[in-house]
Amino acid sequence: MKHHQYSLAVSVLLFVLLEVLPSCSPRPHDAVRVDTLPPMFPDYADVTVPVDVAPLQFALPDSVCDYLYVVACGTQADSVMASGQWADFDVDDWHRLLAANRGHDITINVSARKDGHWYQYRDFKVHVDTDSLGAWGLTYRRIAPGYESFGTMGLYMREFSTFDERPIIENTAVPSSCVNCHTAWGGNPQAFTFHVRGAHGATLVQRNGQREWLTTATDSTLGSCVYPYWHPSGRYIAYSTNLTHQAFSEVPSSVLEVFDTGSDVLIYDTQQHQLIEWPQLATDEWMETYPSFSPDGRFLYYCTARKQTVPEGLDSVRYNICRVSFDPEHGTVGERIDTLFDAEARGKSAIHPRPSYDGRWLLFTVADYGCFPIWHNESDQWLMDLESGEARPLDEANSPRADSYHNWCPSGNGWVVFTSRRGDGRYSWLWLCRIDAQGHATKPFLLPQRDPATYYGTSLYSFNTPDFTTAPVDLDVRAAAQEIVSPDRIQVGYRRP
8 A cells, every 4th residue: 555655646746847847848748658668779668776876867769869858756745857858857956866865766757759659667766775885986997909919008096976087097097008007905995906907017006195115026036017996004915916817719709718837826015015925926837927915914815716828728717715814913925725716626717806895705707718708698797605615606696797806895895886888898998887785786877977878888998907096096097198208117025925
């Protein structure tokens, strides 16, 4: 009965709104009801969103619509209207609507005009979470699909509650270079690192606005340091050093294969400017990569695979997820190696382990083989309960296309950002979902854009290495660009206990 009364109230309110809204916008009349959800892009039906999410703008295909009229109505009788070529909600009105309906549903009514005729689709709901995201926004790299040379690319930050995107640094500041492997200290950009490849290669470690440009390659290591992860204390950074190669795949859906012929995990001590290579993390028979620290700083997760002859034996390269203890007071690594997920025994490869900030879950990617799953359509997200050790594919968040790189929100409220090619199959875009206390994920939603059909339909860039940031990243780009081309570097030390 309550549901019937609510539905009736919403219908009455929508009727009133259609009568009183300004006549400057064409209003639906004599609309034919269509008993399906609107064929919208992005698909926001039945998604759960943080209360501070940017407006969920969407569009319908030109084949079914030349004008949209949309009303979003809350349970508290608050509502907002959008009309035009796409559902373009006012940002302030949208946030007032969500704030008034925190923990409740928003009902979206969509009417579409085509060739002078109106059609009204079935309503859909958006579930408003009780919490905000718990972060200012996102950081990510945006890159064109180049193979042998560095195209236009950059590191960017995006405010989550608006559509404001700003560059952190673009490689136009330093031509013929690649900026990658960025990460902040638990989402706090007061400590930030990224790597520069090319003629002026270096690794930046910025702390409280002070920049240090490091040469992390030594005579005793495989090469420069990549894939960083900060220790919660802020003193250490776990890196891997990799001998990376690429080759075109014979499988059309894969396009490109990136693989390692060797890799080790090292710990960088920011106070001593010293890399520490523990023997158990740099073996001759195995390749160790993708490190991450536990939120209490007492463990180090990483991936390891038996060395194979590649590229011939690439489809036999399978990574397992391991864990070793870490003593942050002395910077030492334990002797015992625990295999948390034996993907090799399943005929699979597991990569990118990321523990949740509350220490309960471990999120990782599973593919058929290799360490670079972004072109593998079979790659899926898996979730491990670190209390029970049980792991399962996160089916409710996965898709038939490549789902890969992910990170947790530092607030510990379960929000996750990841990359997926489920949109058009060609480019990786950013998707968000929430994982609850029982380990179940909400339906993922695509990062909103002001004009989504144009933004995603004309963009020639993929998003990768996304992460959350608690504040805007403050980098003096002009000074950084001058420092990159300068020969001044700090050569890190090396120690193997």
